[in-house]
Amino acid sequence: MADHRLKPITPLGSDTPRQDRISGVTITEVVDTALAALAARQSKAAEFAASAKAFFGFELAAPARVSGGGAYTAFWTGPEQWFIEAPFASHEDIASLVKAGFGASASVTEQTDGWCRFDLEGQGVISVFELLSNLDLGKLPSGGTSRSMIEHLGCLVICREQGRHYSVYGPRSSAASLHHALVTAARSAL
Known part of the structure; x- marks a missing residue:
């Protein structure tokens, strides 16, 4: 068979x-890297910033920069947009993990594949x-x-x-x- x-x-x-x-x-x-796109939603800037600091434990990267801490790395891809990296072994479903941390303040899409x-x-x-x-x-x-x-x-x-x-x-x-x-x-x- x-x-x-x-x-x-x-x-x-x-x-x-x-x-x-x-x-x-x-x-x-x-x-071995999981990847998600993260974008702030319109009129949710304060909630988004608070969620980012609480979820990641660091400020999201400024334009043309990378920031990181713990399992996550964020790199700027455009105004109010970032790609988020994490180890695939522990963050295979990275989009769901990040979305849970941001709720309605962000749009998150899976980008790994x-x-x-x-x-x-x-x-x-x-x-x-x-x-x-x-x-x-x-x-x-x-x-x-x-x-x-x-x-x-x-x-x-x-x-x-x-x-x-x-x-x-x-x-x-x-x-x-x-x-x-x-x-x-x-x-x-x-």
């Missing part, structure tokens, strides 16, 4: 996340990004975030450690194209 159970696959279509090492730069497919994430780490990361995007990573501080086009894809870039560690979020449906662009740029730059 055939086994018809579903099994999870990574955005690149494998059982395990991919990792590429190219001349001192590591490109890692990250699959809509996006793919690649982390780039190493000394040559800046050189790689110079071939990928017009984003000046040298000016993006640790804890900074920005939108950028990479290989004709709208992406979010987070600076985890200036000059050494960056996360790139792109559309999951284009994970293979984004991965190809990152690896090709690394091979060309390094």
Whole structure:
């Protein structure tokens, strides 16, 4: 009898996340992070701010910044909008968890399987990004975030450690194209 159970696959279509090492730069497919979009509702600003501080224990990130504490990280994506990250193992249903903390003051949507994430780490990361995007990573501080086009894809870039560690979020449906662009740029730059 055939086994018809579903099994999870990574955005690149494998059982395990991919990792590429190219001349001192590591490109890692990250699959252990849950992701939700959080947006303040109109005329609920005070209630929203109070809920954010009570639920997360920290102020939500200012424009182009990242904030975090405990299991959660918040990064700004637009006016009164943030993406919220947490470990997938403990926050698989992140949207429901966050929604419970905000009630009617926020709109929350599940984003985990809509996006793919690649982390780039190493000394040559800046050189790689110079071939990928017009984003000046040298000016993006640790804890900074920005939108950028990479290989004709709208992406979010987070600076985890200036000059050494960056996360790139792109559309999951284009994970293979984004991965190809990152690896090709690394091979060309390094």
